[in-house]
Amino acid sequence: xxxxxxxxxxxxxxxxxxxxxxxxxxxxxxxxxxxxxxxxxxxxxxxxxxxxxxxxxxxxxxxxxxxxxxxxxxxxxxxxxxxxxxxxxxxxxxxxxxxxxxxxxxxxxxxxxxxxxxxxxxxxxxxxxxxxxxxxxxxxxxxxxxxxxxxxxxxxxxxxxxxxxxxxxxxxxxxxxxxxxxxxxxxxxxxxxxxxxxxxxxxxxxxxxxxxxxxxxxxxxxxxxxxxxxxxxxxxxxxxxxxxxxxxxxxxxxxxxxxxxxxxxxxxxxxxxxxxxxxxxxxxxxxxxxxxxxxxxxxxxxxxxxxxxxxxxxxxxxxxxxxxxxxxxxxxxxxxxxxxxxxxxxxxxxxxxxxxxxxxxxxxxxxxxxxxxxxxxxxxxxxxxxxxxxxxxxxxxxxxxxxxxxxxxxxxxx
Numbered sequence: 001x002x003x004x005x006x007x008x009x010x011x012x013x014x015x016x017x018x019x020x021x022x023x024x025x026x027x028x029x030x031x032x033x034x035x036x037x038x039x040x041x042x043x044x045x046x047x048x049x050x051x052x053x054x055x056x057x058x059x060x061x062x063x064x065x066x067x068x069x070x071x072x073x074x075x076x077x078x079x080x081x082x083x084x085x086x087x088x089x090x091x092x093x094x095x096x097x098x099x100x101x102x103x104x105x106x107x108x109x110x111x112x113x114x115x116x117x118x119x120x121x122x123x124x125x126x127x128x129x130x131x132x133x134x135x136x137x138x139x140x141x142x143x144x145x146x147x148x149x150x151x152x153x154x155x156x157x158x159x160x161x162x163x164x165x166x167x168x169x170x171x172x173x174x175x176x177x178x179x180x181x182x183x184x185x186x187x188x189x190x191x192x193x194x195x196x197x198x199x200x201x202x203x204x205x206x207x208x209x210x211x212x213x214x215x216x217x218x219x220x221x222x223x224x225x226x227x228x229x230x231x232x233x234x235x236x237x238x239x240x241x242x243x244x245x246x247x248x249x250x251x252x253x254x255x256x257x258x259x260x261x262x263x264x265x266x267x268x269x270x271x272x273x274x275x276x277x278x279x280x281x282x283x284x285x286x287x288x289x290x291x292x293x294x295x296x297x298x299x300x301x302x303x304x305x306x307x308x309x310x311x312x313x314x315x316x317x318x319x320x321x322x323x324x325x326x327x328x329x330x331x332x333x334x335x336x337x338x339x340x341x342x343x344x345x346x347x348x349x350x351x352x353x354x355x356x357x358x359x360x361x362x363x364x365x366x367x368x369x370x371x372x373x374x375x376x377x378x379x380x381x382x383x384x385x386x387x388x389x390x391x392x393x394x395x396x397x398x399x400x401x402x403x404x405x406x407x408x409x410x411x412x413x414x
Contacts, residue, residue: 047158057254061277143181244286
């Protein structure tokens with residue numbers, strides 16, 4: 001048994017998944033705990049990009065309407081606890097320790113990995129705290145993800161892109177098929193995907209499982225000073241707390257899901273509560289840390305993410321300087337080339353993580369500045385002038401580390 005949450009987390013993060021072909025072991029563990037997931041009303045969100053943001057918008061909208069709402073997301077951005085939240089408040093160290101010790105006998109018995117342990121703890125925590133709803137973000141893929149043991153009210157697939165191809169497949173239809181694994185019998189699917197080959201996969205799976213499918217178009221945005229506003233014919237202007245254009249799609253997708261739940265009399269929500277809910281912030285996604293220069297953190301961790309970031313950066317003041325680091329399995333060369341198209345300076349760096357690529361290898365064949373020490377790289381970008389924009393992007397693990405380090409330094413200087 002563990003004596004502190006820190007010891008528990010240190011043990012959890014060492015747990016690797018040994019079998020990627022089945023959820024049988026995890027289902028057996030859940031059964032031994034009484035299948036706590038079956039007592040929850042849940043929404044399930046998958047996709048290559050935007051699933052964390054969409055989860056957060058759904059959580060915020062439900063919470064604004066007065067519902068006690070759990071959310072499960074990954075990876076964590078600040079501390080491990082922020083994966084499991086109720087009304088946007090992290091599970092406490094005390095509760096995490098309690099549920100960790102409660103489930104510990106099952107870890108070895110069923111060879112549970114970190115993500116499965118976190119998922120199990122979240123089910124128990126949300127059940128015991130009697131949440132009205134719980135919104136679950138898929139960790140990886142869909143069909144074989146630990147969260148796919150749930151039977152939700154709604155399934156959501158944001159979009160399909162090339163990511164984790166070694167596990168999900170080399171083509172978009174294969175990846176779409178894995179993501180579509182979360183579609184359940186008679187459970188509606190909402191998606192903002194546009195590519196015909198992916199939509200065809202969704203339609204086939206929905207037909208097979210007698211599930212309806214709704215494809216969502218993002219509401220048109222306009223920029224108002226330091227944020228965007230969605231223009232809705234029905235409700236007028238809906239302010240977002242972001243300058244990221246890619247969030248318009250995620251916010252609209254969440255809004256349409258909430259409207260469906262309201263139409264089905266599953267929830268009640270007012271226009272005022274919708275406006276409050278859509279003002280949600282999501283850390284590490286076009287997050288403005290400070291101004292002069294504009295300093296942005298954005299977890300654009302794959303090609304599609306970088307493309308979305310590039311569109312929003314084009315609206316930001318010049319000179320634009322970017323600090324980038326990524327994992328070994330990402331298409332970092334093409335990601336850097338896209339950043340060079342919209343930025344005046346690109347600095348490549350590295351961070352300590354077992355899957356991280358070195359700055360030298362990231363920069364191979366691309367005309368960029370190399371600075372292996374990421375703190376020096378960021379400071380170099382910030383110190384060049386008070387004008388313009390500095391964006392730190394790449395791996396979410398990198399963004400998490402930078403955010404913690406930077407905000408800790410800021411705090412210590414106060």
